[in-house]
Amino acid sequence: MKSIMNNKHLFKDKVVLDVGCGTGILCMFAAKAGAKKVIGVECAGIYKQAKQIVKANGFEDVITLINGKMEDIDIGVEKVDIIISEWMGYFLLYESMLDTVIYARDKYLAKDGMLFPDRAQLFMTAIEDCEYREQKINFWDNVYGFDMSCIKEQALLEPLVDVCEPEQILSNEVPVLDINLYTCTLEELDFQSEFFLKLQRADYVHAFVAYFNVQFSKCHTKIGFSTGPRAEYTHWKQTVFYLDEPIVGEKGDLIKGHMKVNRNKGNPRDLDIKITSGLDDGRFKNERSYRLR
């Protein structure tokens, strides 16, 4: 919102497209910032409420809402000056609308048009999480006296979308993906990346944590936000990948990791994520496949 309201000079008299407009809140900010015409596209049921909200706030003349899938509809103009969209999903890419934003960009964005946001980065860091490990994973080793360890596999397979405390972070935080919205392609979203994390204290590494930042680099003062453990809470929280066995690390130890992310072939909404990790010297090797679904 700040990215729009503090940059009225960019929105003044422009034609704006909001991809997946939800309640229409970003459309209204764009209208308030002086846009000449705002088109909001929403395929979900919230479209009905968006209609009422736009009317209740007196923006009917400026904002046009369209109910449908971007790929199926006619937005009524050839080109737009600005595309705004809150397209990000959990782990940045899970059930995200980035593919729709790319489609809209290629079809509608004018030469020298702008994207809000226009850059997104995915980061990884290492955490200690003894409590969760005991309660939710090792728990299955002995459930009221019964061995249920086969459920552990299931618990480890699914990354956890949850909040981490800054105190749990054990290492530096490094980018594993950097998306330029102006140029990115669908193919780029299946990616792999090597990462190195340096431990800042002696502790157990129970999990890796992924989170993202987005940026609005065309703004007068660069604006962006982070969904990391040190930033303010967002509904995206963080995404936690538990290791089969913790890495026992000393201060200064280097973790060498490799991450591979692919849309699942059978169900392209799901993400298959493979993480290989261990200390740089070869100890504590871990390899695990995860599925975000």
Place this chain on the structure above:
Amino acid sequence: MKSIMNNKHLFKDKVVLDVGCGTGILCMFAAKAGAKKVIGVECAGIYKQAKQIVKANGFEDVITLINGKMEDIDIGVEKVDIIISEWMGYFLLYESMLDTVIYARDKYLAKDGMLFPDRAQLFMTAIEDCEYREQKINFWDNVYGFDMSCIKEQALLEPLVDVCEPEQILSNEVPVLDINLYTCTLEELDFQSEFFLKLQRADYVHAFVAYFNVQFSKCHTKIGFSTGPRAEYTHWKQTVFYLDEPIVGEKGDLIKGHMKVNRNKGNPRDLDIKITSGLDDGRFKNERSYRLR
């Protein structure tokens, strides 16, 4: 579990059916308590893990697991002595397996057979919840300066499954439904009930809260558990129904309410719930339809 392990005399040499056995934990307790044969039926994917767990714990000879819907399968015996099942859903009845338990009872339970549990009661009470009301409902009146009040309707329509603090409770707690598992029919689950709540302090009534108890009345010492705000946490939490406008109550005031619960005709998994309420003297009348989905 206590209901089984403290009542080995009831399980010794019996044939037991577990409806919706999940990980197989109740099957294993029944086997440990001396059952001659335990049949666990599960239609979900967890069946695979249940198989492994039963094997890992050495109960293969006693426990037979069947993957399928109760209504479609042959359990391999004419009659069973005991049916166990953790069939309860949120608000007791939402996505519950009670219909399957009734089916299994009518088809398989021997004369003088037992049900674990065999009684379930749904309770209502009144709470104060100013904080939630401000943050999640009145919030929509002014979202960064925009009027989004039409979303309030949506927020009020859906009962909230969440934990209430005992301090929030303003009144006595009264039953609105009492199910005898031995005799109940599917038709009984569409029900209506009048209820009266006496306020124990002067405060705002923002919502009604529903929760349930279950009982195992054939146990040597009667056993049961509650999912109420004063009981230990359970994953069922409580179910909160917010009022359009709070009732401003004085200590001793009587609230007269009426609740009507029906399975939705279009989608029988959904529950339509209508609550009429107000002070006994006619002030603060509220009427609202909710949908659990």
